[in-house]
Amino acid sequence: MPHQCLKCGKVYEDSKYVIDGCPNCGGKSFYYTKKPLDEKKRQEILKEIENKENREFINIDIKKEKIEDILEEIRKRKEEALREAEKLGKKVESISVKQVGEYEINVKRLIEEGTIIIYKEGAYYIYLPSLFKTPKR
Amino acid sequence: MGIFSKLSQWLLSIFGKRHVRIGIYGPPNAGKTTLANRIAMDWAGEIVGEVSEIPHETRKIQKKDRIVIKDGKSSLTIDLIDTPGIATKIDYHDFMAYGLSEEEAKKRAKEATEGVIEAIKWLDSLDGVILLLDSTKNPFTQVNITILGNLEARELPFIIAANKVDLNGSTPATLKSAFPQHDVVPISALTGLNMNLLYEAMVKKFSKRKK
Numbered sequence: 001m002p003h004q005c006l007k008c009g010k011v012y013e014d015s016k017y018v019i020d021g022c023p024n025c026g027g028k029s030f031y032y033t034k035k036p037l038d039e040k041k042r043q044e045i046l047k048e049i050e051n052k053e054n055r056e057f058i059n060i061d062i063k064k065e066k067i068e069d070i071l072e073e074i075r076k077r078k079e080e081a082l083r084e085a086e087k088l089g090k091k092v093e094s095i096s097v098k099q100v101g102e103y104e105i106n107v108k109r110l111i112e113e114g115t116i117i118i119y120k121e122g123a124y125y126i127y128l129p130s131l132f133k134t135p136k137r
Numbered sequence: 138m139g140i141f142s143k144l145s146q147w148l149l150s151i152f153g154k155r156h157v158r159i160g161i162y163g164p165p166n167a168g169k170t171t172l173a174n175r176i177a178m179d180w181a182g183e184i185v186g187e188v189s190e191i192p193h194e195t196r197k198i199q200k201k202d203r204i205v206i207k208d209g210k211s212s213l214t215i216d217l218i219d220t221p222g223i224a225t226k227i228d229y230h231d232f233m234a235y236g237l238s239e240e241e242a243k244k245r246a247k248e249a250t251e252g253v254i255e256a257i258k259w260l261d262s263l264d265g266v267i268l269l270l271d272s273t274k275n276p277f278t279q280v281n282i283t284i285l286g287n288l289e290a291r292e293l294p295f296i297i298a299a300n301k302v303d304l305n306g307s308t309p310a311t312l313k314s315a316f317p318q319h320d321v322v323p324i325s326a327l328t329g330l331n332m333n334l335l336y337e338a339m340v341k342k343f344s345k346r347k348k
Contacts, residue, residue, distance in 0.1 A: 092247055092250045092251050092254070093250070115254060117250060122228060122229045122230060122243065122246070123226055123227065123228035123229070123230070124226065124227045124246060124247075124249075124250040125225065125226050126224065126225050126226070126227070126250065126253055127225075128223070128225060128280065128283045129283065131253065131254060131257045132257055132260075132283060132287045133261075
C-alpha cells in the first residue's frame with residue numbers, strides 16, 4: 001500500500017521513504033492509505049500528531065517570561081523530584097505492590113543494595129538470598 | 138606482626154583465652170534476647186534487652202561487651218550481639234492480633250524488616266554465631282536453612298542451640314537429627330537448663346582461631 005507524505009501530498013509506493021523522509025519536501029510524517037488525502041485533511045492529521053507529541057514529550061509547562069524566572073522554576077522542580085526520590089530511598093522495600101499490575105520500584109535501594117523486599121498489603125516479603133552476600137573466599 | 142603479638146597469640150592459643158564477637162541469630166521468637174540476657178546475667182550480672190511475647194521485639198542490634206565466660210581452667214571473653222529475628226514475611230496484621238494499633242503495628246513491621254537487613258549485615262564482623270532455634274517448631278524452614286547454609290559458606294564457627302526444651306512440645310532430638318553434622322545443644326534460656334553445656338561448647342568452639 002502506498003504512503004502519502006502529509007506535508008506535500010506526494011505518494012510513494014516504496015516504504016523506504018517513511019524512514020528516510022520525503023525526497024520532495026523532507027517531510028517526516030506519512031499516511032498509509034489507498035486513497036490520497038486532500039490538503040485540508042492532511043493538515044488536520046499533522047496538527048493532531050503535533051498536539052499529541054507536545055502532550056507526551058513536553059510537560060514542562062513554564063509560563064514565565066524572564067530567563068531568570070524560568071531557571072528558578074527549573075531548579076525548584078528538580079529539587080522537588082529529588083525530594084520524591086529521597087522519600088522513596090527511606091523505604092525499606094525495594095518493590096511495592098500498590099495493586100495487582102501497579103508497582104512502585106525503589107530503584108535506589110535495588111541498585112545500591114540489591115535487596116529484594118516486596119511490600120504488599122501491609123506485609124513485607126523478604127527474599128533472604130538477596131540479603132546474604134556470597135562470602136569472600 | 139610484632140614478636141609480642143605473635144607471642145601473646147601463641148600464649149592465648151595455649152590457655153584458650155580469646156576475645157571474640159559472638160552473635161545470636163535465629164527466627165523471631167526463638168528466645169534470642171532471653172538467651173542473651175541469661176548469658177549476660179550469669180557472667181556480668183546485667184541484662185541486654187527487653188523481651189516480649191510479640192514477635193520482633195528486638196528490631197535493632199543489642200550489644201553487651203566484655204562478658205567473660207569460664208569453663209574449668211579455660212575462659213573466653215565475648216562481646217555478645219543480640220540480633221533481630223530473621224524472617225521471610227513480616228505482616229503488620231500479625232502484630233494487631235496482640236493488641237497493637239494499626240499505626241504501631243505498621244511501624245513495627247517496617248522496623249522489623251530493617252532489623253533483618255541489619256542483622257545479616259552484622260555477620261561480616263563476627264567471629265562466631267549461636268544459631269538459636271525453637272525446639273518446639275519445625276526445623277526445616279527457609280530461614281533456618283538459609284542462615285545455616287550461609288554460616289557454612291562463610292566458614293564461621295557456630296553452635297546450634299535448641300531452645301525451649303522446658304516446653305511440652307519440645308523435640309530437641311528432631312533438631313539433632315536434622316543437623317547431624319553440627320553441634321546441637323538442647324537448652325532452656327528461660328529456666329537456665331543445660332546452660333553449662335552451652336558455655337562448655339562456646340569456650341570449646343569459639344576459643345579456636347579461625348583458619
